[in-house]
Amino acid sequence: MIPDSIVHLLQTGVSVMVGTRDASLMPECTRAWGIQVGADRESVTLFLSEAIGGKTLENLRNNGKIAVTCTRPTDHITCQLKGQVRSIKPATSANREMSRRWHREFRAELSAIGVPSTLSEAWIIEPTVAVQISVSDVFDQTPGPGAGKKIGQ
């Protein structure tokens, strides 16, 4: 179960970064256009685009291993989720609507810390796939000595 505090965090405008690796353990990194906690609270769905995440999707199709970090710009509250891919599906209109909602929240967060809205509005938020992940571990990653501590479960 993803703890309440993390569910609440992930429902706000967090920055979402994805880490994967290929067969030779070469790490890869890309940005996701939003995250949604599953109804079962055991999974999350990420919205990715082939354009900026081609290698990430290839890695996920090959081995399914994934790490996701999410941080909230206004207070740096950060977590890392680790897990395994459950499914990779073409993004639906519901997914795209979810992604747009996330983008609005994220833009609000960024403008609250002084980022000009012209920058965050110019992003091409066009997710092509929805990747569902079984979350096995959740870590606190808020900067500081407690970073890296496993939470919940």
Add this chain to the structure above:
Amino acid sequence: MNETSFQLEDLWACFQGIVPAALSTCAADGTPNITFISQIHYVDSAHVAISFQFFNKTHRNIRENPFACAVALDPRTFHAYRFRLRFDHSESTGPLFEAMSLQLQAVASYSGMTDVFRLLAADVYEVLGVERLEGFTRLPTPNTSERSSRLFVDAGLVSLRLIAERLNKALLLDEVLESSLQLLEEQFGFQHSIILLADDQNAKLLTIASHGYPENGVGSEVGMGEGLIGMVARARRTLYLSAMDHGLRYARAVRDRAEAEGRTEAIAREIPLPGLPDAGSQIAVPLVTRGRLIGVLAVESKDPLAFLTRENTLLTTIGSHLATAIDQLSRETDEAPMERTGRQAPRSPSQSGSTRRFTFFQKDDCICVDGDYLIRNIPARILWRLLKQYRDEGRVEFTNRELRMDSWLGLPEVKDNLETRLILLRRRLEQKCPDVRLVQRSRGRFALETDRAIDLCEKEG
């Protein structure tokens, strides 16, 4: 994508820590890890550094599997760049570490967290490739002409800083003189240089240090207003002569020949100024501090275009630092405690059969060694006093203070330039009589070392 088509310098805006970056690594068991990092630090065109503050998964992973991948944003447009990295090494001392550590502490001090946020190491990564994430933003990429010249410092400026720091650290005058000329060669490739100090009473400049000449020429003199060096001393402005006139070289060659063959008494008692017979260009920089002329730094080269506006600026700046350092260290002659290091038992004389004969000519106020002119005036009297005390009392250790008390030496009461005179004496001995040495023990203390027996003789004429 645009793999490796970027120079790290073009991505300068990504390295300012304005927007956090993400770094992914992978454990040996294949578990990926991803974390936000506050800043990717530019190290050089092939390396970046990432701060290591806490023992965490990234730290462990890169030691198991050195590869990493980072995504950073250009804060001007939010273009994203992906860096493929390989962990190279960790630094916990040195300039990179210190700069990163100080920055972190300054940030931490705002929140009273200096104990919590402490840099353990600067982890340096080799950059294997960089790509821009296309299809990320609709904004055009910033023009590379926006590359900030404020971030990448001209190599000359880096050298300048290094020299200024070294001059600032030096505690002994001799160290300032020697290291400055050495650094001019190391940092700028100027192989032939001299430093002359102003002798206000005699309206002359006296060579105190040289670099890159077969004879050190220390003690040689230039009159105020005489030649490039003398003119620069009088005008107190840097001047360079490019593609040096044939006539100048001709005049110098004639003088050299006269010295080599003439050997008249007048010339024999004059030390030749160090100079390249085939110099193509020369630059002379006045050493001025608080409006007072301390001396002149002169550099020459076989290249007729070695000194232009840039070199003028660099050397003039070095000249100010040098002037201040020389002035300050010539004044501060307080004795420092004895240093243990470098202390040697006096060598026993007569290791070698022959005897060195020193002759003091009272009328000319000068000393010859084995018939060759060595030195005159106050430095000559200093040497004579030391040699006599060595012969009569067996003394080998001396202090600046006792020399100041000795009225026979004729040191002026104010601004006696004793340290400079000792350096002059030391260098003349190195040149003319290397088996008798003045070895500095610490500030204000020195020793007389001899490898041979010494014979002293005084003459009136």
